[in-house]
Structure formats: structure tokens, C-alpha cells
Amino acid sequence: MLDPAHTHAKPGSNDGDLFSSLEPFRTAWDALGDLPEPPSREGLEIGGKWGDLLPSIPEGENYLWHTERGGGKPLFGWRTRYWSFLLKLSKQLPSWTIQAQPGSAIGPFHWKNRRLTFAELCRLQTFPDGLVVDCGRxxxxxxxxxxxxxxIAEVLAREIRRQFFDQRPRSALRLIPPARDSIPLPEKVTGIGSQYRVLIGKHAAHPGTGKGRSAARVVAPDVEVEVG
Structure with a gap:
């Protein structure tokens, strides 16, 4: 079976190509834009040591914003945390992968500085509306x-039908979010709280693969190798 043909591309990547029929990637706003804000933020607040830092990070950014190479304050070393640490969705970008077992500061988080609701998580995973589960968060x-x-299942099923049974789909994809015409401006960011100002300073960047804090030395008869 051949891979399905590309249908979408990064916005602007096909500018000037008069023969391209690729649509722009769907965004988090396409998926979530019509959902109302939850009536309560109970259970959606971000606690822990870093929860109050999230409002100071712009949409589409993560903790790297607060490094020497970012646009915020130098609170962390470059690439010394997981990519999803304090990661925030952007209305103008596709969503990042939903984490199955996130820590208190592991995103992606909503651009309103909260955890995603069940309905929002379902939308990002392209599940049909109305899904109900009887379990905790x-x-x-x-x-x-x-x-x-x-x-993904819908796309693959249509492609199997086309390639193996020579039957082209007669309708558009049903589970893909609609492309919304207008995207609101990014949410405003705040300054960092006083509890984080003590962290401002020079922080060493991650030294590279196999050289982090957890690296261990394994000694062979004639070889010394660093792993981690």
C-alpha cells in the first residue's frame, strides 16, 4: 500500500505555486474555536512550583522562552527540560501531542493558562463530539x-478503499476540523512573579546527548564510554 498523498502544508509554504492544491494545516483554533470557556476552572488550574509562570509565556512557546536564547527572563538553561515543560498551545499552530501521563507542569496547556477540558482534548484527538467517559481526570x-x-483511521480507511477497491471517496473527510476564517489575537502575557526572580541569572545549556545530569560512566577493559 502506498502512502496517502499529502493534503495539507505549512501555511505560506506553497505561496507562488499556482498548481498546488494543498490546504494549510489545521490549527488548534480550528479544532477548539467554537467551544465556550468552561464555567469553572476547578480541576483545570495549574499548580505546583511552576504553575504561576505559565501566564508569562506566549502562545506556542514553552520554558525555552525563559532562557538566554528566548525572549523572556533567563530562568532556565537551554534544553535542560523536556520540550513539553510549560508548553502552551497557539491559536495559529497545530496542537502538540497530548501527554498520557503529564506532570503538573507538562503541557500542552490552553492559551488561557489552564489545563485542557475533556471536550477540548477530544477535539484535538478528532473524536466525535458527545463522547462520555466514566472516570477521573x-x-x-x-x-x-x-x-x-x-x-487517522478515517484517512487510512478511505485510502484502502481507493487503492485496493478502486473506489474514490464521494464525500469530504468528516472528522477533520473546519478551517475557521479569523483567528483572534494571541493572549497577553504577564511578567514573572517575585518567586521566580531569584532564578534570573546565567544558566548552563544542556551539554548534549549522553552528557546530561543522569549520565553514567561505563568502564570496559580498554574503553570508557559516557551514556545517559
Whole structure:
């Protein structure tokens, strides 16, 4: 079976190509734009040591914003944390992978500086609206984070039908989010709280693969190798 043909591309990447029929990638705003804000933020607040730092990070950025190479304050060393640490969705970009077992500061988080609701997580995973699960937040996110997006199954099923049975689909994809015409401006960011100002300073960047804090030395008869 051949790979399905490309249908979408990064916005602007095909400018000037008069023969390209590729649509722009769908964004987090395409998926979530019509969902109302939850009536309560109970269970959606970000706690822990770093929760109050998230409002100071712009949409589409993560903790790297607060490094010497970012646009914020130098609070962390470059690439010394996981990519998803304090990661925030952008209305103008596709969503990053939903984590099945996130820590208190592991995103992606909503651009309103909160955790994503069950309905929002379902939208990002392209599940049909109205899905109900009878479990708590931890188990619910584990299931959704481990799930394969429903849209992938739809795309592959249509491609199998086309390639193996020579039957072209007669309708558009049903599970893909609609492309919304206008995207609101990014949310405003705040300054960092006083509890984080003590971290401002020069921080060493990650030394590279196999050289982090957890690296261990393994000594062979004639070889010394650093792993980690």
C-alpha cells in the first residue's frame, strides 16, 4: 500500500505555486474555536512550583522562552527540560501531542493558562463530539493521550478503499476540523512573579546527548564510554 498523498502544508509554504492544491494545516483554533470557556476552572488550574509562570509565556512557546536564547527572563538553561515543560498551545499552530501521563507542569496547556477540558482534548484527538467517559481526570487523560486520533483511521480507511477497491471517496473527510476564517489575537502575557526572580541569572545549556545530569560512566577493559 502506498502512502496517502499529502493534503495539507505549512501555511505560506506553497505561496507562488499556482498548481498546488494543498490546504494549510489545521490549527488548534480550528479544532477548539467554537467551544465556550468552561464555567469553572476547578480541576483545570495549574499548580505546583511552576504553575504561576505559565501566564508569562506566549502562545506556542514553552520554558525555552525563559532562557538566554528566548525572549523572556533567563530562568532556565537551554534544553535542560523536556520540550513539553510549560508548553502552551497557539491559536495559529497545530496542537502538540497530548501527554498520557503529564506532570503538573507538562503541557500542552490552553492559551488561557489552564489545563485542557475533556471536550477540548477530544477535539484535538478528532473524536466525535458527545463522547462520555466514566472516570477521573487522570484516567481520562491517559486514555486520550494513548489513543490514535480518529481522523487517522478515517484517512487510512478511505485510502484502502481507493487503492485496493478502486473506489474514490464521494464525500469530504468528516472528522477533520473546519478551517475557521479569523483567528483572534494571541493572549497577553504577564511578567514573572517575585518567586521566580531569584532564578534570573546565567544558566548552563544542556551539554548534549549522553552528557546530561543522569549520565553514567561505563568502564570496559580498554574503553570508557559516557551514556545517559
Amino acid at each position: 487522570t484516567e481520562m487523560q491517559r486514555m486520550l493521550g494513548n489513543a490514535v486520533p480518529s481522523l
